[in-house]
Amino acid sequence: MEKEEVRFWPGNIVVAEAAVAAGCNFFAGYPITPSSEIAAHMALLLPRVGGHFIQMEDEIAAMGAIIGASLAGAKSLTATSGPGFSLKMENLGFGYLVEAPCVIINVMRGGPSTGLPTHPAQADVMQTRWGTHGDHPTIALTPAFHQEMYLETIRAFNLAEELRIPVIVLLDEVLGHLSEGLIPPKPGTFEIINRKITTVPPEEYYPHDPSFGDVPPFIPYFEGYRWHTTGLNHDKTGFPTTDPQLVTEDEKRLMRKVTCNRELIDKVEYFMAEDAEIGIFSFGSTARAAMVAVKKARAKGIKAGLMRALTLWPFPNRQVLEFAKNLKTLIVAEFNLGQMVYEVERSVKMELPVKRVNKVGGVPIAPAEILARIEEVA
Amino acid sequence: MSFDYTPYLRMEKLPHMWCPGCGIGIVVKSMIRAFAEVNWDPKDIAVISGIGCTSRAPGYLNMNTLHTTHGRAISFATGIKMHRPDKHVVVIAGDGDLCAIGGNHLIHAARRNIDLTVIVNNNNIYGMTGGQYSPTTPLGAKAATAPYGNLEPSFDLVNLVIGAGGTFVARGQVGNGRQLTTFFQKGFEHKGFSFIDVVSNCHTQYGRRNKMADPMNMVKWISDRAKPMKKYQELGDEDKDRFFPVGVFLDDTSHPEYTDTYQKLIDKLAKSPVAAGGGHDAF
Secondary structure, eight states, X not given: OOGGGOEEEEHHHHHHHHHHHTTOOEEEEOOOTTTHHHHHHHHHHGGGGTOEEEEOSSHHHHHHHHHHHHHTTOOEEEEEOHHXXXXXXXXXXXXXXXXXOEEEEEEEEEOSTTOEEEEEOOTTHHHHHHOSSSSOOOOEEOOOSHHHHHHHHHHHHHHHHHHTSEEEEEEEHHHXXXXXEEOOOOTTSSOOOOOOBOOSOGGGOOTTOTBTBSSOOBOOTTSSXXXXXXXXXXXXXXXXXXXXXXXHHHHHHXXXXXXXXXXXXXXXXXXXXXXXXXXXXXXXHHHHHHHHHHHHHHHTTOOEEEEEESEEESOOHHHHHHHHTTOSEXXXXXXXXXXXXXXXXXXXXXXXOEEEEEOOSSSXXXXXXXXXXXXXXX | OOOOOXXXXXXXXXXXXXXXXXXXXXXXXXXXXXHHHHTOOGGGEEEEEOSSSGGGGGGGBSSEEEEOSTTOHHHHHHHHHHHOTTXXXXXXXXXXXXXXXXXXXXXXXXXXXXXXXXXXXXXXXXXXXXXXXXXTSOTTOOBTTBTTOOOSOOOOHHHHHHHHTOXXXXXXXXXXXXXXXXXXXXXXXXXXXXXXXXXXXXXXXXXXXXXXXXHHHHHHHHHHHXXXXXXXXXXXXXXXXXXXXXXXXXXXXXXXXXXXXXXXXXXXXXXXXXXXXXXXXXX
């Protein structure tokens, strides 16, 4: 690769550049640390590609605007952090129910409440899964490196479009503000997926029609199809229903969009894991510390290995169980007081000890802290 | 000559779910007449709503219709209008939905002067949830959550939207559908943020608690209190409290419309490409 193609960008700039490369043409947001540079960069880029940026009056409105734009045919994005993510929850649920493709980036910071606005955390991971009320599917991606953040942002748009679903990208303050080298792939060298457009005439079109599979074909507003969308439980036509059977069928189909497409959605990476006896499960920026810890443990003759999730939700239960098979101990390293560890424990079914490395307070987990736990259990 | 409403309605969804005599029917009928007056093709119209009785209206309209979350209709409408500035985007809402939980979106859409038409069926009460007082319930009126009379002063929505920067602002009432059609038509034709306050009747939740349980009597009571703006201004202070002004209060086309302004920016920038990273390369 030629030297001048290497970029040295903060993570927030990486994801904004990647979003536009993925075809994003609408951004609505609200200022919030530590995600604000994403909005600022989208404000710079979008009018130059004929897209639209708008700074809304609040976080709730930003989430509403990206769903509205999506239903009108846009590829839309918003970016926020903890408090803003909390505010977006109701409209996020609306997005799941009406099957509006869109991407939400949450640059995680310490919490709860206003918390530590300028410091990182990974404490919104359970909120990401269960934050909005009611049963719903969730897709959340947790890249750890800048090159990966670029590619995973594109993948987030692709999954949103292919499955007609809001997709969440979880970064944290470290990833958002850290500058790191990357080589943005040239346009045309990566796949861009657009939502499937219906081929039936207007009188035969239903926005939530299960007869084409679990992902109903889409048609933007203003194309002569005049369809109805509601946040009430609805039947295939998009109109409200309280029929228990129709509601059950529709909600189960929404879940199947994720549960039956795991090969498309799942993504984990392994590091020195082949012969590992002590395994570490981690994700996002903490996984970077875990990689260093694994290398140091190996240098000391301890057979440590890492599994890191790039797709955190749906949780890679099967992969974790497989990873755990030859381990003596599994350590879950996450920058919170213990959230994903519950999913790991469920996955391994108590067949081996599961230990934790947890932390709050705004200072990231250091490799030495993970190494100390490895040495303790070795 | 009878007017044909059927091209604008989803006939199979009728009868509607509103109480007999509800003012929303008159609002929807007047909207359809106004759509015909401006000759908009239903396929080019999006009607957006939030939550409540009024927000069920889009379900009966044979257009692109979106029934969103409580208070948030204008934010969804803003996303739609930004992405498709060439299309017509209309919001219909109740008073609780629009100016309590959704009040922030109302004032900011008005401030931007984005080309939306917002119609409020202002019946001074939360109807669907059981008659709780809203930001437009008059002082002293009874409601489910104001059993001793409402203790809060109310919003004047016309003044609120004018103050926020809306550029077309009118008020009508359900006793005069013909006038409503004219105001809606003017609102639709206006390039910029247009707002029409419709004083309406909820005899079921408001009227029943305030000695106006009969819809015809309540509509008559509303009609009798409506005064054209000029006549209203001539009233003494005491009478001003008993009546309310109707008419077009503001019709100002001198301000730039938001999506127009944005398009000008797009056109200007099309000639000047930016480097990847926008100057963020540290080295």
